[in-house]
Amino acid sequence: MMDTLSAxxxxxxxxxxxxxxxxxAAVDELVKNLQRALLSADVNVKLVMDLSKAIxxxxxxEELPKNTNVREHVLRIVYQELVRLVFATADLKLEPQVxxxxxxxxxxxxxxxxxxxRYFQKKGMKVGVICADTFRPGAYDQLSTLCAKINVPCFGNPTTTDARKIVREGLVAIKDLEVIIVDTQGRHALEPDLIQEIIDLxxxxKASHRWLVIDAALGQQASEQARRFHEAIGIDGVIITKMDGTAKGGGAMSAVAETKSGIVFIGAGETIEDLERFDANGFISRLLGMGDLQALAEKVQEAQAATEIDMDAMMKGHFTLRD
Structure with missing residues (x-):
């Protein structure tokens, strides 16, 4: 996953x-190397500079935490700042939602x-889909075929180009379902009418969530795309697709930072099952190739918490199970 950046x-x-x-000098060298790696992976320049400054x-x-060496201290900071870059895993609940x-x-x-x-269906939810993509020929056929394979109702009307009308009718037609997913039209550029349409939809x-789908191969333009959609409808989650290819992935990470939302899912394959729930800690640990860096962060927290123990009480024989 994002092999070039990871290496x-x-x-x-x-x-x-x-x-x-x-x-x-060692920290400066590390920061320069990190800058080079992130910029070559298409991470937004401003984001890289902010990250570098924080690291x-x-x-x-920062004062060196007890029971850790300087190298562990710096590694933990790099890990935490990269996790902050992609923010937390976006909120996802198994409840009625649009x-x-x-x-x-x-x-x-x-x-x-x-x-x-398919994800919600496997979790036991009643799911329906509305195809509001009236721009791309065959969009309804593609979506309805995919939904038919998993027995999920797909509402659409390929005879009209009025996406607003389709969505209004669709919400009535599948109102008894728990999770309704509305697929909107995409184009090659962010034209004003596309933005206005999605604002109306x-x-x-009354969408519970507004999720932005970003191709992992998208470069620096990902930030601008994310910003425009976020300003229009308030993106609260990002899904990164095509993570199984040779994509650099930095643009997608920049898009997440632009919307200040978490990543909901990562798509890494062609089949309908190829969707994984995103975990920021595991993702960054794999990216850095450093094993479980979350464990290192927790080790530091435990070391800091140890200073809260009342040593005088323990010396007198008074200590709790927590001590």
Missing amino acids: SLKDALKKLAGKAVVDR RTRSLD ILMAGLQGSGKTTTTAKIA NVIT
């Missing part, structure tokens, strides 16, 4: 691991809509 980040951290002493400042200014799908044409939005329907559906 570059691993190399940067290996150089740190080989240092006998981690001083200002440098924290590494040099999900509005957004994204440009070619992002994998229609296929992802069916994958999400957001109002009509």
Whole structure:
């Protein structure tokens, strides 16, 4: 997954691991290597600069936690700042909801809509889909075929180009279902009428969630795309598709930061089952190739908590199970 970025980040951290002493020069070298890796992976320049500043400042200014060495301290900071970059895993509850799908044409939005329907179906929810993509020829046929394979109702009307009308009728037709997913039209660019249409659909559906589908191969333009959709409807989750290819992935990470939302799912395959729930901690640990870095972060927290123990009481024989 994002092999190029992962290899570059691993190399940067290996150089740190080989240092006998981690001083200002070592931190500066690490930050430069991280910058090079992130920029070459199409992560937004401003984002890289903000991340670099946070890592440098924290590494040099924060007091070294007890029971950890300097290298572990810096690794933990890099890990935490990268997790902060992709934010937390987006909220997802198994309850009645309407999900509005957004994204440009070619992002994998229609296929992802069916994958999400399958995800909720496997969780025991009653799911229905509305095809509001009236721009791309064959969109309804593609979505209805995918939904038929998993026995999920798919409402659409290929004889009209009025997406608002389709959605209004669809909400009535499948109103008894628990989860309704609305697939909207995508185009090659963010035209004003596309933005206005999705704003209207957001109002009509009273959507519980508005999820943006981003192709992992999308470069620097991902930030602008995410910003425009976020300003229009308030994106509260991102789905990154095509993570099984040679994509750099930095653009998708930038898009997540732009919307200040979490990643909901990652798509890494063509079948309807190829959708995995995103976990920020596991994702960054795999990206850095450093094993379970969350365990390192927890180790530091435990070391800090140890200072809260009342040693005087323990010396007198008074201590609790927590101590």
